[in-house]
Amino acid sequence: MATVYSPEREFHLNITAGDIGGYVILPGDPGRCEKIAALFDDAHFVTSNREYTIYTGSIDREKVSVCSTGIGGPSAAIALEELVHCGAHTLIRVGTSGGMDVKVMGGDVVVATGAVRMEGTSREYAPIEYPAVADYEVVTALYQAALDQQLRVHVGVVQSKDSFYGQHDPDSMPVGCGLKQKWEAYIRCGALCSEMETAALFIAGAVRKVRVGSLLTVFANQTRREMGLDDPQCLDSGAAVKAVVGAVRILIRHDQKKTGQNKTI
Numbered sequence: 001m002a003t004v005y006s007p008e009r010e011f012h013l014n015i016t017a018g019d020i021g022g023y024v025i026l027p028g029d030p031g032r033c034e035k036i037a038a039l040f041d042d043a044h045f046v047t048s049n050r051e052y053t054i055y056t057g058s059i060d061r062e063k064v065s066v067c068s069t070g071i072g073g074p075s076a077a078i079a080l081e082e083l084v085h086c087g088a089h090t091l092i093r094v095g096t097s098g099g100m101d102v103k104v105m106g107g108d109v110v111v112a113t114g115a116v117r118m119e120g121t122s123r124e125y126a127p128i129e130y131p132a133v134a135d136y137e138v139v140t141a142l143y144q145a146a147l148d149q150q151l152r153v154h155v156g157v158v159q160s161k162d163s164f165y166g167q168h169d170p171d172s173m174p175v176g177c178g179l180k181q182k183w184e185a186y187i188r189c190g191a192l193c194s195e196m197e198t199a200a201l202f203i204a205g206a207v208r209k210v211r212v213g214s215l216l217t218v219f220a221n222q223t224r225r226e227m228g229l230d231d232p233q234c235l236d237s238g239a240a241v242k243a244v245v246g247a248v249r250i251l252i253r254h255d256q257k258k259t260g261q262n263k264t265i
Contacts, residue, residue, distance in 0.1 A: 010082035011082070012049065012050060012052060012079075013052050013054065013079065013082045014047045014052075015047060015082070017085075019046050019047070019054070019056065019065075019086060020054065020083060020086050021056060021062065021063030021064040021087075021088070022062075022087055022088055022089045023062065023063075023065070023088070023089075023251065023252065024064070024065045024066065024067055024083050024088045024090070024091045025066045025091075025092055025244055025245070025248065026069050026079065026091055026093045026094065026197075026201070027069070027093075027094050027095060027241075028068060028069055028070060028071055028076075028196075028197065029068060030051060030052070030053035030068040030070075032068065032094075032241070033054070033067070033068050034055065035238075036055070036066040036244075036245070037055035037056075037057055039241070039242065040056075040058060040059060040066075041057055041059065043055050043056065043057030044056060044057065046065070050070070051069065052067060052069070052070070052075075052079060053068045054068075059248055059249050060249055060252050060253065062252045062256075064248060064252075065083075065088075067079055071197075072119075072121075072162060072200075073120065073122065073160070073162065073200030074121050076093075076121075076197040076200050076201050076204075077201070077204045080201055080204045080205060080208070080210075081204065081208070088210065089211065090135075090138065090212075090251060091201065091205060091211070091213075092138060092212070092213045092214070092215065092244050092248065093201055093212075093213070094214075094216075094217075094240055095195060095197065095214070096195070096216065096217050096218075096219050097110060097193035097194055097218055098194045098219055098220060098221065098222060099192070099193050099218045099219075099220065099221025099222070099223065099224065100183075100186065100187050100193055100194055100222075100223055101154075101187065101221075102221070102223050102227065103154070104154055104193055104218055104221055105152075105221060105224070105231075105232060106220045106221060106232040106233045107217075107218065107234035108151070108152045108218045109151050109154070109215055109216065109217055109218065109239070109240050109243065110154045110155070110158060110192050110215070110216045110218060111134075111146065111153060111154070111155045111213070111214075111215055112134055112139075112157070112158045112213070112214040112215075113133065113134055113139055113156055114131060114132055114133045114134065114156075114157045114158075115132040115157065115159065115160045115199035115202055116132075116157065116158070116159040116160060116186055116191060116199065117132050117160065117199045118159060118162075118182065119161055119162045119199055119200060120162055121200035121203075121204075122199050122202075122204070125203045126203050126206070126207060130203070130206075132160070132198070132199040132202035132203050132206075134213045134214060135205070135211035135213055137211060137251065138211050138212065138213030138247070138251065139213055141247040141248075141250040141251050142243065142247045144247070145243040145244070145245075145246035148243070148246055149243045149246065151240070151243060156190060156191075157189075157191050158194065158198055158214070159191045160194075160199035160200065161194060161196060167179075167183070167194060167222075168222070170183070193218055197214075198214040198216075211251075215240050215244050215247070217239075217240040218234065219234060220232070220233045220234070
């Protein structure tokens with residue numbers, strides 16, 4: 001499928017084929033895009049519309065882009081769909097999260113291997129029984145890049161939800177008892193952190209047959225706070241951004257080796 005409402009440009013992203021690279025980094029916040037693009041070679045601004053801001057440049061002579069997704073699954077899935085229409089084949093979320101497992105602390109990063117589908121967007125792509133999992137090659141690249149950055153890294157399942165305040169103030173919600181019961185169950189199952197986009201991106205990416213991954217900076221951990229344990233806070237995702245750029249570099253080299261080509265933009 002090409003565009004839905006316009007014969008020439010994507011309706012939400014306002015782009016067309018040629019505007020972006022095959023590798024795309026996906027922060028939530030539009031304000032992070034320029035900072036991420038500064039780590040590219042020859043980066044230039046492409047467009048900004050609604051929550052979507054896009055820059056394109058290169059890494060190791062391969063065309064790459066950064067595109068913000070806004071908050072939550074619906075806008076993230078729209079970004080993925082329209083980026084794929086324009087040629088994206090590898091998409092990596094870089095964002096923030098709240099720790100769930102007691103061993104995950106503020107300032108750590110989490111490489112998501114899978115995501116709990118406690119959100120609505122992915123249910124309009126695939127039955128709930130179908131798991132939201134990351135691409136193995138992307139997971140491997142993210143883990144190696146995080147180690148290269150000397151980050152404290154965890155690898156495993158994250159939780160994706162739709163309501164930020166449902167997590168942080170469940171007692172004010174009429175369905176609060178159910179929210180807290182599921183939250184405790186996810187922790188007991190080993191969920192590492194909570195955020196709002198990964199599950200939708202993993203499922204939409206699986207349906208569209210593209211590679212998707214997710215690297216999350218942990219802001220703080222409410223489990224540790226509730227237990228009276230030390231709960232450092234970290235608002236700086238700069239190290240995670242560098243790790244994602246490093247992972248893209250790893251994937252580019254891996255892909256070029258597979259194809260036996262040294263592509264140039």
